[in-house]
Structure formats: C-alpha cells, structure tokens
Amino acid sequence: VSRPVAVAQLVLLGFEMREADSALAEVGGNDVDAALEWLNTMKQDQARSMNALPVMPPKKLDLFEVVVQKGRLPKKQQSKFAAKLRAYGILCTLIDDGVNRDNSLRVRAFQAVTRLIQFNDIHGRRFIEKGGLPMVLKFMKMNSSPRGDAPTLIACLELLFALINTRSATAILPVQLQAESGALVSGVMGSIAAFPQSSEIQELGPASLWSLVMYNPKTQMAAMKSPTVPQLLQNLTRFKDHFGVQFRNVGTLLALAIDNPQTQVLLANVGAPDKIMKALARTPEMNFEGQFESL
DSSP: OOOHHHHHHOOOOOOOOOHHHHHHHTTTTTOOOHHHHHHHHHHHHHHHHHHHOOOOOOOSSSHHHHIIIIIIGGGSSHHHHHHHHHHHHHHHHTTTTOOOHHHHHHHHHHHHHHHHHHHOOOHHHHHTTTTTHHHHHHHHHHHHTTSSSSHHHHHHHHHHHHTTTTGGGGTTTTHHHHHHHHHHHHHHHHHHOTTTTHHHHHHHHHHHHHHTTOHHHHHHHHTTTTTTTHHHHHHHHHHHOOOHHHHHHHHHHHHTTTTOOHHHHHHHHHHHHHHHHHHHHTTTTTTTTTTTOOO
C-alpha cells in the first residue's frame, strides 16, 4: 500500500491527515494496522494524562514508620537502597497479611506503596508482577459494603488508580487486564455503590473506572449493565458543588460512550446527555481538552 492510500484509509477511520501521517512515520512504513495500533495507544496515554489525580505531596514517605513498627527494619544498619527494597517487600506482606487486623496499619501500607509508585513508577510494575492487582481486588471486595472500612477502600482506590495509570506498568498491564478487567470493573463499581455519600469514593471510583472503560467495548458494556450509570448520574446533582466529583463522573460517562454506538444509545435512554450538558453548564471550568470531540 502506498503512503497516500494508507493515509486515506486512516482518515476514513476518523483520524486527521496530520495524525495519520505522523503515525505512519512512527511505525516506519505504510502498515495501516500498525499505525492504527499506535494511534490508539496514544489516545489511551492522553486519556490517562487527562484523568490524572493530584500526586501525593513529595514529602518524606511514611514507608519507614510502617516498616519499623511492624517489620522492625533497622534503618541505621541498612543502606537506603537496600532498606527500600526490603521495605517494599514488607509493605506487600503487610497489605496481604490475613492475620493482621489493624486496618489503620494496612491503610498506611497501601498509601506507602502508592507514594512509591508516584515517586518512581517502576514500583507499579513490581507490584503487578508480585500479584498486586488480585491483592487490591481482595480488599476492595472485603470493604465494598456499608459495613466496610471506608479508609481502606479509599486507599485501595488510590493505589488502583496509580497502578492502571502508570506508564512503566502498562508494558505488562494488557495481559493482566485481559484476565482481570472484568473483576477490576466489578470491584470499582462495588466501591462506588457501597459508599454513595462519600465524595472521596465518588471521585476516586469513577477516576479508575474512566481509565478502565476508555476505548474498551467489553468493559464499557459491563459497566452499562450495572447500577453504576444511575449512580454516576445521581452524583452530578448530589455533589454539584464538588469539582472533582463532577469532573470524574462526567469524564467517566463520556468514556463509556466514546467510540461505542451501542453504549451511546443506552446512555441516551437514561437521559445522560441532558444531565451531562447541565453539569458542564454548571461547571464551565471543566475542560477535557478535546478528548471527547468525536461525541
């Protein structure tokens, strides 16, 4: 296929000529499939960037306090590098320790791992390789009920968001997400349903859901078949003065519709477009930087 024909095929798929030409240049040829894959990867990266939550302050990590309290790691006898490696292993053990019933300590361990990932995202990859996703899902499920521990659930959602939006982790995430995507979406939706009055959970839950459903027809439809969409729509009025909740919920609703005519019809049937437009009019500072122009 010649370059003009390849560009034309990509333009017919909805991309701008400039984007098509850049994609073909990046893949080093006129392979339309390779260029399409590259363009979709760029879309997902832009969506993750758009949906980014504020990073925890770059203060001294709570990491060593947790480790010294539970793991008794002698700080003075270890180099910083060796200490961090040992500390990371101890933190993972703390999180998944079935005997440990100290939720506050577990929350601090979750938060320490989240900070590690935000400080250096290679820790996201390590956490996933150690089976971190099932671990997070386990505690999300345990606490996704009115009797659950909200701080633990919030810590789970913060860590999950950090994981699924970590660039270095995404190199191994596709295989993991193929196996875990249904469970992840179910876990996040369970969290959203469990604490409808919590603004933190109603911001963090949709933030992760946004990343999980964007350009993914399977997870989009899974979310549409649950009670989550009515909850997201209700959040637009319940938390109408909370910018974070408004932004994440509108973004998630739009992510459910992107490139999916089937979910667009389902959303229209429950009045989503009108409610989204009212939220956007009420909060004009919401800016998605063209992510959803195709809608």
